[in-house]
Amino acid sequence: MHQSKFYRLIVDPEYRIGRHLFFIVTLGIITFNQVFIGYQESLAHLGGKIYLIGLLSFATYLLTTYVNYFVLIPKFLLRERYVTYVLSSVIFVFLLLCVGISMEYSIRTFLGLSHRIISYTNPLILVDSLSASAITIICFWSMCAVTLFRKWNTMNAHIMALEYKYLESEVNKLKGQVSPVILSKALQKAAYLANSDAQKSSQILMQLGQLLRYQLYECDREKVFLHSEITFIKQFLELKKLITDDPFDYHLEVKGNTNKAIISPLLVIVLLQSILVQAEVKQLDVVIEAVNKNIVFQCKFTDRITLADENRQDVMEKLDTLYPDLYALTVYGGSIELKLEVV
Structure with missing residues (x-):
């Protein structure tokens, strides 16, 4: 000043x-x-x-x-x-x-x-x-x-x-918010498959290494490009698909120009893992759209599952910290929508 x-x-x-x-x-x-x-x-x-x-x-x-x-x-x-x-x-x-x-x-x-x-x-x-x-x-x-x-x-x-x-x-705290439950499960799964399925075990470890590399290097910055965050989300969902014992599939759709939009790192992942950790989701549809200075994140999953109140409060506190009065979070049974205005 x-x-x-x-x-x-x-x-x-x-x-x-x-x-x-x-x-x-x-x-x-x-x-x-x-x-x-x-x-x-x-x-x-x-x-x-x-x-x-x-x-x-x-x-x-x-x-x-x-x-x-x-x-x-x-x-x-x-x-x-x-x-x-x-x-x-x-x-x-x-x-x-x-x-x-x-x-x-x-x-x-x-x-x-x-x-x-x-x-x-x-x-x-x-x-x-x-x-x-x-x-x-x-x-x-x-x-x-x-x-x-x-x-x-x-x-x-x-x-x-x-x-x-x-x-x-x-x-x-937000930057380090990738769930230790998922990371721990990934390591356990890789260790379990080391002898029976070495190729899948190697894939899990490589996917986990890419996630950690992003956290260590990219997340040191105050802002990251949206396309980098989308890549991280895709890697996270791939890891989830590799380590889950139950059937799990996802569809990730990206709209608009994500090469110019910038956001705080590991922001959207908090919403995803809040759903994936608390319940076994079989199908996840994610849409990320960048229009001018607005970013819209939509996530659809099983209707009977919704975001728990404590997880929702935790997410909103972090959004209030990073984007006060610049976001709108809507949670329904089976869907989450986050509209974010980036400056």
């Missing part, structure tokens, strides 16, 4: 030093401007001392804001102790306001300057000086907003990573 430079400046750790330098410079400009306004009637008398006063005021604000950033926010706000954080912030702002008034009184008294405040002991002086605390409130809130945004971004990235791992695991 493309991210703007402003977004990266706020979130990326590599810009951390730059963010702090920007904040310090901005805070310095605001603080010195506030000091110059507060002592504007005495600038001629103060001379270069005004910069020392500004530096002292800047250090006070900087210390307070970084105590908020490194202590209050991690200890209270990020731990969702919001009331404690608000109360602590109010106390800090109040203390900073008192410190500012005390500093101004001390500086003006020490340097023999006229006092712009008539009575420093009057409680109303705190109310009159609330505007001076706006800089602190802005700094506190800006730090809270940036910190919360970064926490939200981190949590969102973590959730997305978990979702991706979940989807990846589901896809990997």
Whole structure:
């Protein structure tokens, strides 16, 4: 996902030093401007001392804001102790306001300057000086907003990573979904026929090898061509025909251009083996049609057999993972139809 430079400046750790330098410079400009306004009637008398006063005021604000950033926010706000954080912030702002008034009184008294405040002991002086605390409130809130945004971004990235791992695991489970029952039966059948019918045993092993080769190599890809999947389905049905003890036959019909259509590997086979594993099907008719971006898969078998509810739910979960809102699955007694829109 493309991210703007402003977004990266706020979130990326590599810009951390730059963010702090920007904040310090901005805070310095605001603080010195506030000091110059507060002592504007005495600038001629103060001379270069005004910069020392500004530096002292800047250090006070900087210390307070970084105590908020490194202590209050991690200890209270990020731990969702919001009331404690608000109360602590109010106390800090109040203390900073008192410190500012005390500093101004001390500086003006020490340097023999006229006092712009008539009575420093009057409680109303705190109310009159609330505007001076706006800089602190802005700094506190800006730090809270940036910190919360970064926490939200981190949590969102973590959730997305978990979702991706979940989807990846589901896809990997789907890719390995060729029934171990059928594979095990194929090996047992090949071993049983090794002495009595070596040619058929060799055919079973070769067919099984082609299936496993497809799983190992082709299925490593996220998408495969439909004609490759059809070849795999045919090999799977041939293997089923070789290893079954009861009569089994199938008819596979392909319509449309399957050389351009692509789908997730081992998608259709889940439906086939859900039927073949749970019951002994004697006749299976499969039609696969590719029209533009749509793929239609139809499977007809014995009327008395249908897809079990647990198998149907499992198939639909996998389709929801790979093709959400892009498929339609219809199951009747003796038939299954899957319409899939590939993009």
